[in-house]
Amino acid sequence: MPQLPLPPGSTLGILGGGQLGRMLSQAASRLGFDVVILDPEPNSPAGRVSHSQIVAAYDDPEALTALGRAADVVTFEFENVPAASIERLAEAGALVAPGPTALRVSQDRVDEKTFLNAVGAPTVDFAVVDTLDDLVVGLTELGLPALLKTRREGYDGKGQVWIHAIEDAPAALESLGGRPAILEARATFVRELSVIAARDWDGHMAVYPLGENRHEGGVLRTTLAPAAVDEKTQVRARAIAEAILDGLDYVGVIGVELFDLGDDVLLVNEIAPRVHNTGHWTQDGCVCDQFEQHIRAVAGWPLGPTAAHARIEMKNLLGDEVDQWRALSAKADERLHLYGKAEARPGRKMAHVNRVLGTV
Amino acid sequence: MPQLPLPPGSTLGILGGGQLGRMLSQAASRLGFDVVILDPEPNSPAGRVSHSQIVAAYDDPEALTALGRAADVVTFEFENVPAASIERLAEAGALVAPGPTALRVSQDRVDEKTFLNAVGAPTVDFAVVDTLDDLVVGLTELGLPALLKTRREGYDGKGQVWIHAIEDAPAALESLGGRPAILEARATFVRELSVIAARDWDGHMAVYPLGENRHEGGVLRTTLAPAAVDEKTQVRARAIAEAILDGLDYVGVIGVELFDLGDDVLLVNEIAPRVHNTGHWTQDGCVCDQFEQHIRAVAGWPLGPTAAHARIEMKNLLGDEVDQWRALSAKADERLHLYGKAEARPGRKMAHVNRVLGTV
Numbered sequence: 001m002p003q004l005p006l007p008p009g010s011t012l013g014i015l016g017g018g019q020l021g022r023m024l025s026q027a028a029s030r031l032g033f034d035v036v037i038l039d040p041e042p043n044s045p046a047g048r049v050s051h052s053q054i055v056a057a058y059d060d061p062e063a064l065t066a067l068g069r070a071a072d073v074v075t076f077e078f079e080n081v082p083a084a085s086i087e088r089l090a091e092a093g094a095l096v097a098p099g100p101t102a103l104r105v106s107q108d109r110v111d112e113k114t115f116l117n118a119v120g121a122p123t124v125d126f127a128v129v130d131t132l133d134d135l136v137v138g139l140t141e142l143g144l145p146a147l148l149k150t151r152r153e154g155y156d157g158k159g160q161v162w163i164h165a166i167e168d169a170p171a172a173l174e175s176l177g178g179r180p181a182i183l184e185a186r187a188t189f190v191r192e193l194s195v196i197a198a199r200d201w202d203g204h205m206a207v208y209p210l211g212e213n214r215h216e217g218g219v220l221r222t223t224l225a226p227a228a229v230d231e232k233t234q235v236r237a238r239a240i241a242e243a244i245l246d247g248l249d250y251v252g253v254i255g256v257e258l259f260d261l262g263d264d265v266l267l268v269n270e271i272a273p274r275v276h277n278t279g280h281w282t283q284d285g286c287v288c289d290q291f292e293q294h295i296r297a298v299a300g301w302p303l304g305p306t307a308a309h310a311r312i313e314m315k316n317l318l319g320d321e322v323d324q325w326r327a328l329s330a331k332a333d334e335r336l337h338l339y340g341k342a343e344a345r346p347g348r349k350m351a352h353v354n355r356v357l358g359t360v
Numbered sequence: 361m362p363q364l365p366l367p368p369g370s371t372l373g374i375l376g377g378g379q380l381g382r383m384l385s386q387a388a389s390r391l392g393f394d395v396v397i398l399d400p401e402p403n404s405p406a407g408r409v410s411h412s413q414i415v416a417a418y419d420d421p422e423a424l425t426a427l428g429r430a431a432d433v434v435t436f437e438f439e440n441v442p443a444a445s446i447e448r449l450a451e452a453g454a455l456v457a458p459g460p461t462a463l464r465v466s467q468d469r470v471d472e473k474t475f476l477n478a479v480g481a482p483t484v485d486f487a488v489v490d491t492l493d494d495l496v497v498g499l500t501e502l503g504l505p506a507l508l509k510t511r512r513e514g515y516d517g518k519g520q521v522w523i524h525a526i527e528d529a530p531a532a533l534e535s536l537g538g539r540p541a542i543l544e545a546r547a548t549f550v551r552e553l554s555v556i557a558a559r560d561w562d563g564h565m566a567v568y569p570l571g572e573n574r575h576e577g578g579v580l581r582t583t584l585a586p587a588a589v590d591e592k593t594q595v596r597a598r599a600i601a602e603a604i605l606d607g608l609d610y611v612g613v614i615g616v617e618l619f620d621l622g623d624d625v626l627l628v629n630e631i632a633p634r635v636h637n638t639g640h641w642t643q644d645g646c647v648c649d650q651f652e653q654h655i656r657a658v659a660g661w662p663l664g665p666t667a668a669h670a671r672i673e674m675k676n677l678l679g680d681e682v683d684q685w686r687a688l689s690a691k692a693d694e695r696l697h698l699y700g701k702a703e704a705r706p707g708r709k710m711a712h713v714n715r716v717l718g719t720v
Contacts, residue, residue, distance in 0.1 A: 008685055008698045008711075026386055029409045032685070032698025032711065049389045051408045284647070287695065287716065296689070305692040309669075309719070325368055325392075329656070332665040335647065338368045338392025351368075351392065356647065359669070359719070 002072040002095060004201060004300025008032030011051075012295065013071030013094065015058055015085070017044025019339035019349060020077035020275050023283075025050045027291035033299070036070050038063060045340045046077070059085055068092025075252060075298050079106045079273050080153055097201075097251040097298040102273040105248060109151050109182045112271060119247035121240045121268045124259075129181040135169050138183035148172050151180045158218070187267055189259035193227055196279035197241035198253045198293045198303055205245055206293065206303040207238045208286065211278050211314075213257070219347065223314040225281040226360065232264050244271060253294040255279060277349075281312040284335045284354040311357040322350035333357075362432040362455060364561060364660025368392030371411075372655065373431030373454065375418055375445070377404025379699035379709060380437035380635050383643075385410045387651035393659070396430050398423060405700045406437070419445055428452025435612060435658050439466050439633050440513055457561075457611040457658040462633040465608060469511050469542045472631060479607035481600045481628045484619075489541040495529045498543040508532050511540045520578070547627055549619035553587055556639035557601035558613045558653045558663055565605055566653065566663040567598045568646065571638050571674075573617070579707065583674040585641040586720065592624050604631060613654040615639060637709075641672040644695045644714040671717040682710035693717075 002010070012028050014021045017039030025035040025046050035050040040057050047053030056063030059082045067074060068089040074096050086100050105115045113123045127138030129148065139146055149160040159179075161172045173181065192215065197207040209226035210233070229237075241256050248254075255276025257269040279290035288296075288304025296304055317324060322344050328334045335354040344350055362370070372388050374381045377399030385395040385406050395410040400417050407413030416423030419442045427434060428449040434456050446460050465475045473483045487498030489508065499506055509520040519539075521532045533541065552575065557567040569586035570593070589597075601616050608614075615636025617629040639650035648656075648664025656664055677684060682704050688694045695714040704710055 005686065005689070008682070009700065009702060022389070026389065026409075029382075029386065029700065030697055032700050034408060034700065048394060048411045049386075049409055287644070287692075302690040322368070326365065329365070330662040332647075337390055340369065340389065340392050340394065342369060 001093070006033070006072050006299040006301075009034070010072040010299070011036060011070055012299070013038065013067045013074035013089075014046060014050075014077060015039075015067075015074065015081050016077035017041060017046035017053060018077060019045055019341075021046030022049055022339060023291045023337070024075070024077060024275060024294060027289070028295045030292070031295060031299075031301075033295070036067060038067050048340055058082065061088055064088040065092045068094040073097060073298050075294065077274055079103060095298075098254075098273045099249065099251065102248040102250050102254075106271055106273045107152055109149055109270070113182070115247065116244065116268050116271070119243045121243055122266075123268050124187045125185040127183045129173070129183050132170060132173055135173055135181075135183060136166065139163060139166055139169060142183060142185040145186055147184045147186065148176065149182050149184065150176050151182050160218070187259040187261065187269075189267075190262045191260045192269070193229070193233075193237065193258040193260050193266070194223070194276065194278040195237045195241045195256045195258065196253060196276055196282065196290050197238075197245060197256065198290075198297045199245040199250045200297045200303055201251055201300055203246070204303055205242050206306045207241050208279065208282060208290070208306045209308050210234055210237050210258075211281060213278050219318065220277050220316055222316070223278045223281050223312075225285060225312055225314070226308045229260075230264075233260065233266065236264060236266050240266060240268060244268075248273075252297045253279070253290050277316070277352075278314075280337070280352050281314040281354055282308075283337065284356060285310045285312040285360075308360045310359055313355040313357055315353050315355065316349055317351040317353065319346040319348055319350065320344050325351065328353055361453070366393070366432050366659040366661075369394070370432040370659070371396060371430055372659070373398065373427045373434035373449075374406060374410075374437060375399075375427075375434065375441050376437035377401060377406035377413060378437055379405055379701075381406030382409055382699060383651045383697070384435070384437060384635060384654060387649070388655045391652070391655055391659075391661075393655065396427060398427050408700055418442065421448055424448040425452045428454040433457060433658050435654065437634055439463060455658075458614075458633045459609065459611065462608040462610050462614075466631055466633045467512055469509055469630070473542070475607065476604065476628050476631070479603045481603055482626075483628050484547045485545040487543045489533070489543050492530060492533055495533055495541075495543060496526065499523060499526055499529060502543060502545040505546055507544045507546065508536065509542050509544065510536050511542050518578070547619040547621065547629070549627075550622045551620045552629070553589070553593075553597065553618040553620050553626070554583070554636065554638040555597045555601045555616045555618065556613060556636055556642065556650050557598075557605060557616065558650075558657050559605040559610045560657045560663055561611055561660055563606070564663055565602050566666045567601050568639065568642060568650070568666045569668050570594055570597050570618075571641060573638050579678065580637050580676055582676070583638045583641050583672075585645060585672055585674070586668050589620075590624075593620065593626065596624060596626050600626060600628060604628075608633075612657045613639070613650050637676065637712075638674075640697070640712050641674040641714055642668075643697065644716060645670045645672040645720075668720045670719055673715040673717055675713050675715070676709055677711040677713065679706040679708055679710065680704050685711070688713055
């Protein structure tokens with residue numbers, strides 16, 4: 001096992017070569033680290049700004065062995081890394097952060113909610129759905145409408161369906177293709193918040209100010225941060241984030257999505273064991289952004305400061321919205337971050353822009 | 361010739377793979393550009409964070425043709441690019457910025473000072489030195505001590521020698537190995553300042569606040585910026601920078617080193633037609649740093665804002681001073697920038713740290 005903190009010149013491995021991997025790689029290189037990307041897509045956005053890329057599937061044993069040997073620490077930009085891959089990396093001598101517990105818990109929505117409730121982080125009520133009977137019982141208990149999701153995988157609103165009437169239950173279940181599912185009660189929230197937080201190998205934690213998020217069709221459109229919340233809400237969110245980080249014995253940055261029900265009641269919608277789209281505002285609002293924070297945490301460096309110096313509106317540019325780059329590039333208060341993706345497929349995250357609203 | 365502004369996904373070529381090329385590459389990738397580095401050293405600091413590197417000499421005709429074909433625009437991190445290389449790049453279809461005039465002028469200290477005086481940017485008095493006779497006459501005219509430098513090349517105090525007595529003239533001239541030289545009168549300055557400025561293809565200009573610099577043994581140690589100067593000095597420095605940029609029909613970022621003689625008198629010490637060590641403070645003091653500014657300029661994008669939001673003390677870490685990374689990484693107000701160089705040879709620029717002194 002490598003000695004921590006990792007000195008500059010060490011190598012960081014990243015599973016996943018998309019925009020999150022790209023921005024992690026850029027942060028790592030500012031701190032003097034070399035980066036190796038593993039991604040099946042040749043010439044990936046992250047691979048193009050990194051020392052090298054291994055082009056292979058995430059469960060390719062030889063590729064994982066090679067990555068584990070090349071890298072002193074391995075991290076990932078997405079949470080659906082097979083558990084066997086993590087074991088293979090550890091066998092090849094690499095540290096892996098976040099660790100297997102965080103991955104296992106966040107890969108299954110039932111395990112996740114069970115864990116959250118156990119550490120005092122409340123969620124909506126839910127029911128495990130394996131059969132149509134389970135679903136009908138669940139709908140009766142949780143009320144209508146309710147949200148049916150696959151237990152595993154799915155992101156940005158994929159693999160989920162709202163059920164508004166009992167008679168729609170069979171079709172809804174069928175739309176998930178027979179995969180194990182979870183039924184979630186509807187949360188009547190006044191707004192969606194999220195908190196980005198980090199924990200290092202020694203258990204120190206650092207929590208950024210809350211962001212307020214707006215989704216469309218299950219996809220994040222904007223984050224406004226720091227969110228205009230009262231001190232009580234900020235304190236409550238921090239306590240929830242810290243309970244989750246400690247409960248998972250977590251190392252790295254985590255994203256925690258929250259429903260604000262009003263009256264200082266926060267429910268956890270979901271957690272993402274990685275840097276998070278709702279934390280992109282930190283690039284232009286904080287001295288140490290979420291990407292550097294994650295690198296610091298996994299490399300065993302002290303965590304950086306999380307205070308905001310500017311109020312930011314982060315906006316995702318999806319598909320051909322990226323064509324706005326020309327107009328946006330002329331605005332002194334709009335900070336463009338482009339991901340180097342060639343094809344602007346509809347809905348694809350191509351870039352984001354941080355609008356500086358003022359100092360904090 | 362490519363159409364400007366270059367859209368994201370275009371390719372930028374950089375001659376030189378050191379730390380300046382590395383930070384230029386990182387800025388380019390944030391804006392969605394791919395970067396190709398040309399550097400004779402394999403696995404260079406910039407090559408390791410770029411799409412690819414061509415490993416070849418800067419005057420290798422085939423390598424230059426390949427770079428010119430791959431890149432929509434080519435720029436450089438150092439000013440001693442052979443003129444023939446620029447022509448070769450242009451023939452292969454690439455734009456080159458800054459252009460040949462800026463290179464030619466800044467490659468020869470006599471041409472540079474002659475140009476500067478012609479555009480109203482005063483310098484110390486100087487004499488052209490080809491023979492020992494020239495040197496003796498020069499010393500008589502300019503007074504003692506005076507500084508003898510090679511006309512071409514030399515940086516960080518290399519290729520120059522102070523002459524304190526007429527009888528030291530022969531040895532001084534010999535130490536330059538018979539190369540054409542320039543003799544410069546001593547400037548009795550109260551402090552060393554520098555101004556970082558940019559100009560785009562349409563002649564728009566953007567000038568950062570002044571920095572105050574401290575050198576040791578000809579090597580920059582610290583920059584404090586924005587410097588505590590009166591408005592008159594700032595206005596004068598801006599006018600000098602703009603006269604130089606216009607006079608060179610310049611595109612990109614330039615560094616202008618100034619001697620402040622007091623009483624609002626500024627002399628230009630030298631110009632560097634590239635991003636400049638005394639501009640590193642902009643990474644943590646400005647919304648748009650000098651590296652992004654340079655990419656914006658050469659890619660035909662609008663120039664970014666140059667106002668400072670923080671007061672910064674930039675400190676170079678030379679040789680084994682880079683071992684301080686561990687202590688520095690724990691300080692919330694110190695922003696580390698490491699160059700990914702393996703060998704910490706004495707005096708080698710390994711990293712810099714921007715200390716945030718407060719908001720502006």
